[in-house]
Amino acid sequence: MPVSLFDIRVPAVLLRIDRNPFHHGTLGAVRSLGRAGVEVHVVADSTGSPVSRSRFVRQMHPPPPPGSSARDIAVALRRVAARIARPAVLIPMDDASAVAVGRTRADLAPAYLLPDTPTALPERVADKSELADLCAALDVPHPSTLVPDSPAQAASAAWRLGPPVVAKWSRPWLVPTGTGLRSTVVLRSAQEARELYARSAEAGSPLLLQAFLPPGPELDWFFHGYADRTGSVRGGGPGVKLQAWPRGAGLTAVGRWTPNPRVQALAERLTTELGYRGILDLDFRRCATTGRYHLLDFNPRPGAQFRLFADGAGLDVVRAQHLDLTHRPLPDPAPLPDREFVVENYAPLSALRPSAAGRELAWHAADDRGPGRALWPLWTRHVSGRVRDRLRGPDTAAAPPPHPHVVHQAPAPPPGVSGLTDVSGLSDVSGLPGDEKASSC
Template sequence: MSLLDVRVPAVLLRIDRNPFHHGTLGAVRSLGRAGVEVHVVADSAASPVRSSRFVCRMHPPPPVGASAAEITGTLRRVAAGIARPAVLIPMDDASAVAVGRLRDELTPSYLLPHQPGALPERVADKAELAAVCADADIPHPETLIPDSPAQAAAAAWQLGLPVVAKWSRPWLVPAGTGLRSTVVVHSAQEARELFLRAEEAGSRLLLQAFLPAGHDRDWFFHGYADRSGAVRGGGTGRKQRAWPRTAGLTAVGRWTPNPQVRALAERLTASLGYRGILDLDFRRCGTTGRYHLLDFNPRPGAQFRLFADTAGLDVVRALHLDLTHRPPPDGSPRPGRTFVVENYAPFSALRPTLGGSELAWHAPDDPAPGRAMWGLWALHVLRKMRGRLGGTAPAARPAAARVVRQAGGPHADRAAEPAELTPVTKVTESSDDEKASSC
């Protein structure tokens, strides 16, 4: 008998137009290898995913900036063609938020975890996450949300430059604007200028205290919280290489047991009553040794296949098993295993590891996506190089800034000045497609 119920197909939804999302390919392969019929609703024009032998059919995604009605219409058309209930798996934050909002409209065509529809949106919102961590007593960077350009500049000084700047809802940042979901800000003037682009970004700007990167500091946790609340199919991993360096996606990751990180993840999941797949990012503070939650992604992380155990269980398979009422298999963890994204870490992909490794793109039983990736990636890099020839110089640091210090914050020992800054959200250190370098 197959591990999964092959009578129940799966639909992967990705609204983000990133053609090089290797996590989508990982989900296609994980389910397809188990005999599940896999449909992908995503932009496939320049994606290696479309060439996988495990894709049953590619479907056009909703348009950029689609309304709830348009997303519902797209998914209903796919469901009508499949003609039986399917497991629906959002593969990016925009999809997870939309599916959470539309859960009532999408059932019974789709099988989904039972949880409050607003919860994925709440944890994915970087500003809301600060309050979530405070409620659950999870360490998180001190976070300020300015209401004006002057407050943005003041907040940068208050937190202590450099600081991390994030858009609270990064899935709303439009492509082609030069805006990034997360950047490190080195001057109050940079913070002021970013605030002026909030309308263009589509969400609020928030500033967080910065924690430098370092050896053994970046960690992640992947898991699936089933109907009983038990977390399965994942584990804790250490980010060995990132792209961009120190503040980007995991280019090389290693399955490394970390009881502290696991305990934080399970405590947060239980506190929220969260059900479904989750991908958490942590950074360890070099001074205190505490792990701070930086991001909560309510969907599979791109490197989720790192955590396939000896029975082949990963978070995507755990979801399918749970929603089809099948018990998970008895498997053992495989610590030491590595995951490598070849286009970001090509030399690491050539080095064998003691615990075994999995490549993001190449697979012996599905070689076409790996071959397609290199040709498409070469064109992508060429376009990027051409686009950067006309770059602009960074903004200069202002001569001075005067703010009121926030009592109890990590920089509260600095001299206070009589300027006014009203933090909308604050979480102190006593309470964690781009990841922040913050504390």
């Protein structure tokens, strides 16, 4: 893509609230915009992060402290804007950032260029309970989801939907670090559901229990895109997860750009009916029995593997947003099917394998060697610290394990379900026998 297409007078500000030092999506955005000649500022914690070593970072800015309100985040962003001294394109890189920017859009608009999406919409789609409601209203397939309001109901719902059953906190960006709580876990026991519900106040949002859709080859799909001012979705496409970390339930370690008209149509219908504008990252799981694609997550920001969809014209979602908000034309799509994206620290052997259709690595790049060189010593120290924490035992661990916790199944079901809130279109489940299971496929 010619650099002349971009208005390089307009810088970009990337905002990330979470403290993950190995967020390769942030590095992808830094490189994508920096290579186009855009001045890139990053508001994120740089401690132990390879991102800060990129030659395309103009300046790292300290993020708001953990637990900051949306108003405090807006104050921090206005402070950064004052230092830059000209309007900038603002791109949230995690859900907490996207929600905060959505809430304070009116306060930020004078200093930042932002997509014209409804103010409350980023928060609605990021909230797992709200998303289930939206899917039911729009007739979009979604796993059967129940919201218990007591420990006993949590135990009953776990047996009604499974086991196993997926447990999610409605607003995962509120889950505090250092507590051992995870945003999503797979449970195989009603007792574990009861115990997890008891930590609802600690998690900061309601617990949801969701029917488990088994993983398998070519069942996990995602869609990335940018909905421009007209509502057209540009700069992305559908992809399939080839390897995950952890296996079967985690982030994309290896992904492939794979045309899929059904996923494409679902994504475009969602953005149209919701009036969504901006970058989106959708996660789907296909039911192996029925072939239906169930929407699992709607993330109102770039996905970590968004660079998979850098097309033959050089367009990706962050470049699409910068071009659109600076009123520059977007090039025609030039898809590159079968292109792959590999995260080296999670799939090192795949990073060495040749790919006829092309491959992009998350950390290593010939024109930006600093992050790749910094990755391995930092990653080694990170993994060594996790191992030491586990050897000391759960009571002294400094951080939760890097994968969903799977617990053992209880031998007997609890009593039937009563009084549960159904947020995904299920019929009333009151009084059903304990051995009658819901099927979301």
